[in-house]
Amino acid sequence: MKNITVVGSGTMGSGIAHCFAQYGFNVNLVDLSQEALKRAMVKIEANLDRQLKKEILSLEEKAAALARIRPMTVLEEAVQKADLVVEAVSENQAVKAKIFAQLDKHAPTECILATNTSSLSITTIAAFTKRPEKVIGMHFMNPVPVMRLVEIIKGYQTNETTLSAITALTTQIEKVPLVAADYPGFVANRILLPMINEAIEALFQGVAGVEAIDEMMKLGMGHPMGPLRLADFIGLDVCLSVLEVLHQGFGKDKYAPCPLLRNLVTAGNLGVKTKCGFYDYSDNPKQPTPLKF
Numbered sequence: 001m002k003n004i005t006v007v008g009s010g011t012m013g014s015g016i017a018h019c020f021a022q023y024g025f026n027v028n029l030v031d032l033s034q035e036a037l038k039r040a041m042v043k044i045e046a047n048l049d050r051q052l053k054k055e056i057l058s059l060e061e062k063a064a065a066l067a068r069i070r071p072m073t074v075l076e077e078a079v080q081k082a083d084l085v086v087e088a089v090s091e092n093q094a095v096k097a098k099i100f101a102q103l104d105k106h107a108p109t110e111c112i113l114a115t116n117t118s119s120l121s122i123t124t125i126a127a128f129t130k131r132p133e134k135v136i137g138m139h140f141m142n143p144v145p146v147m148r149l150v151e152i153i154k155g156y157q158t159n160e161t162t163l164s165a166i167t168a169l170t171t172q173i174e175k176v177p178l179v180a181a182d183y184p185g186f187v188a189n190r191i192l193l194p195m196i197n198e199a200i201e202a203l204f205q206g207v208a209g210v211e212a213i214d215e216m217m218k219l220g221m222g223h224p225m226g227p228l229r230l231a232d233f234i235g236l237d238v239c240l241s242v243l244e245v246l247h248q249g250f251g252k253d254k255y256a257p258c259p260l261l262r263n264l265v266t267a268g269n270l271g272v273k274t275k276c277g278f279y280d281y282s283d284n285p286k287q288p289t290p291l292k293f
């Protein structure tokens with residue numbers, strides 16, 4: 001593989017483009033507007049600078065990585081020569097379905113189509129194409145340039161050739177591919193989100209406050225970040241949507257999102273990105289103030 005197209009240049013897409021460019025791939029980075037692409041390029045450069053400071057990259061390598069990324073707004077043009085497309089647009093089934101139908105129409109027949117979805121069914125997304133055997137989940141973790149795991153999800157019709165090409169590619173960019181079957185939440189979020197939901201439930205029932213819950217999980221379980229702080233970092237809207245996929249997909253009450261989480265999302269308190277969730281980030285984002293509930 002040489003040419004990779006990344007669709008969506010937000011939190012995840014910008015990180016995915018960065019990693020592929022760092023390891024020598026030509027990357028077409030696609031978004032709806034020039035403004036979104038400009039923001040993504042600024043972020044990529046800042047993250048490359050961080051790697052430069054840590055001596056992970058040289059100045060020449062940084063410049064070469066940046067030069068390999070081509071920001072584009074026309075999807076049809078961006079996928080013309082792609083060997084692989086990684087889709088990282090918003091977590092919305094209808095939006096992804098439309099994009100996959102378009103990708104199927106315009107990308108070369110041999111091109112593999114991957115999605116970075118956190119929870120949606122790979123098999124359903126693949127059904128919007130005429131090449132379901134070449135559709136696969138490539139679930140990168142946030143922040144992409146730092147986190148080594150890529151959860152690889154095999155859809156019902158994904159074939160072995162596609163699976164082995166994608167696991168080999170993941171190793172090539174020095175990440176660790178671990179394979180999961182296509183069931184709601186796959187593995188990582190199926191385990192993580194119920195833990196976060198339980199922490200919110202404990203807070204909701206007044207068992208302990210925000211800070212106590214987070215400190216207990218840090219000091220007692222060795223977690224680098226407490227579950228409520230992590231929920232703020234992921235985005236409370238994202239947490240809610242993954243829990244809804246788990247709840248609907250398995251039909252079990254144990255996955256029902258806590259009412260407090262629903263209220264916070266409805267109120268627009270989505271965590272770090274809105275400066276308010278379980279913590280207030282407006283004064284000092286690095287040392288936010290735990291809120292009372």
Ligand code: NAD
Nearest residue numbers: 008009010011012013031032088089090091116117118142
């Ligand atoms: P984001 O909102 O930061 O970025 C999404 C980008 O997609 C935006 O820039 C938006 O303009 C663009 N977009 C929307 N529709 C488009 C279209 N039709 N064509 C081109 N671009 C389009 O979202 P994100 O957090 O980067 O999440 C992207 C995907 O990655 C989601 O499926 C999410 O579930 C998954 N994911 C997110 C995280 C996380 O921690 N944020 C972690 C793992 C996986």
